[in-house]
Amino acid sequence: MTEVFIYDHVRTPRGRGKKDGSLHEVPSVRLAAKTLEAIRDRNGLDTSTVDDIIMGCVDPVMDAGAVIPKAAAFEAGYSFAAPGMQISRFCASGLDAVNFAAGKVAAGSDDIVIAGGVESMSRVGMGMSGGAWYMDPSVNFPAYFMPQGVSADLIATKYGFSRDDVDGYAVESQKRAAKAWEKGYFNKSVIPVKDQNGLVILDRDEHMRPTTDMQSLASLNPSFQMPGEMGGFEAVGIQAHPEVEKINYVHHAGNSSGIVDGASAVLIGSRAGGEAMGVKPRARIRAFTNIGSDPALMLTGPVDVTEKLLKRSGMSLSDIDLFELNEAFAAVVLRYMQAFDIPHDKINVNGGAIAMGHPLGATGAMILGTVLDELERRDLNTALVTLCIGAGMGTATIIERV
Numbered sequence: 001m002t003e004v005f006i007y008d009h010v011r012t013p014r015g016r017g018k019k020d021g022s023l024h025e026v027p028s029v030r031l032a033a034k035t036l037e038a039i040r041d042r043n044g045l046d047t048s049t050v051d052d053i054i055m056g057c058v059d060p061v062m063d064a065g066a067v068i069p070k071a072a073a074f075e076a077g078y079s080f081a082a083p084g085m086q087i088s089r090f091c092a093s094g095l096d097a098v099n100f101a102a103g104k105v106a107a108g109s110d111d112i113v114i115a116g117g118v119e120s121m122s123r124v125g126m127g128m129s130g131g132a133w134y135m136d137p138s139v140n141f142p143a144y145f146m147p148q149g150v151s152a153d154l155i156a157t158k159y160g161f162s163r164d165d166v167d168g169y170a171v172e173s174q175k176r177a178a179k180a181w182e183k184g185y186f187n188k189s190v191i192p193v194k195d196q197n198g199l200v201i202l203d204r205d206e207h208m209r210p211t212t213d214m215q216s217l218a219s220l221n222p223s224f225q226m227p228g229e230m231g232g233f234e235a236v237g238i239q240a241h242p243e244v245e246k247i248n249y250v251h252h253a254g255n256s257s258g259i260v261d262g263a264s265a266v267l268i269g270s271r272a273g274g275e276a277m278g279v280k281p282r283a284r285i286r287a288f289t290n291i292g293s294d295p296a297l298m299l300t301g302p303v304d305v306t307e308k309l310l311k312r313s314g315m316s317l318s319d320i321d322l323f324e325l326n327e328a329f330a331a332v333v334l335r336y337m338q339a340f341d342i343p344h345d346k347i348n349v350n351g352g353a354i355a356m357g358h359p360l361g362a363t364g365a366m367i368l369g370t371v372l373d374e375l376e377r378r379d380l381n382t383a384l385v386t387l388c389i390g391a392g393m394g395t396a397t398i399i400e401r402v
Helices: 028-043 068-075 093-106 148-159 163-182 214-218 225-229 233-240 271-277 301-313 330-340 363-378
Strands: 005-011 052-056 085-087 112-120 200-202 260-269 283-292 322-325 382-389 393-401
Touching: 005 028, 005 271, 005 363, 028 068, 028 112, 028 260, 052 068, 052 093, 068 085, 085 093, 093 112, 093 260, 093 283, 093 363, 093 382, 093 393, 112 271, 112 363, 148 225, 148 233, 148 330, 163 214, 163 330, 225 233, 260 271, 260 363, 283 301, 301 330, 301 382, 301 393, 322 330, 322 363, 363 382, 363 393
Parallel strands: 052 085, 052 112, 322 382
Antiparallel strands: 005 260, 005 283, 112 260, 283 393, 382 393
């Protein structure tokens, strides 16, 4: 199989996913186009040589629909020869776009692929695309369907994480993200979003709350107690996991991922593709895989997929220098750390989605880029990137510096 390399990556800042958020007036296609423009300009890329553009988009409807990566290529002024494809595996869509690209390059069908994702959650609300998982009893009954927050609280209850545990994790995420921005760790990869006059709309993640502390989080009521108790979803969780007598509701807006707008892009290619572009690789994609997991717990897929990926790649936890796991909810990361006995100084070292937000289709490629930058900054070698996924799935990728 052909070796697959990462040559560059960029992302936009993450804007608050509300009507008063800085990126609300910027359509999804424009956010995606900004990343395509940056990848092209930073690398002197001849876009007629791009074999494909693959982007994750969880809700590809309204102005995010109609094969948004191809539309973004038009707006970015790419050659008509560059095709595009959008994919969705819920929260892992951006990482799966990278993995799809890697598979195409490894198979020898492509030499240069841009992969990433986009989500404008202020313009296209979460779940706008609908689906049988939410709406069809013939599907959601056997799937033990419940809101993800109830599943997160089920995980916290089953594995013994208290309100103080999840709040403490959230405070640390905010501190790490604030420090990373203060120290300039994201400067290499975050591109400002500008308007048509060249004026900067946003150049920094705006969801962060660096002054967050345990006291301020303690004032927040649990977000998922009402749907759990009044909506009947707690009974669903207990039916799937009868060892849990009652769910302890510990998650709220302050220890869950933020709703934001954003886009990301990763330049993937073969060695020949890199030579044609005249750029040097920064890392190789060593292995990747997916898995289905417990649909009621729903968000423990990262544990299962990590075990599968390490086995398939012939690697062990000790081979991994840094871990990056999307902070969908604090209990997701706490369970991952608990399962593998991973110290907190090796995972999400620059904070995560609790502090900076989770633009669904873009996040996977964003955190891949974040950990690559951190490997370079620390002069380390190998990282594992993973995300939990709705309906009980997991995706993971191992990258290695070259």
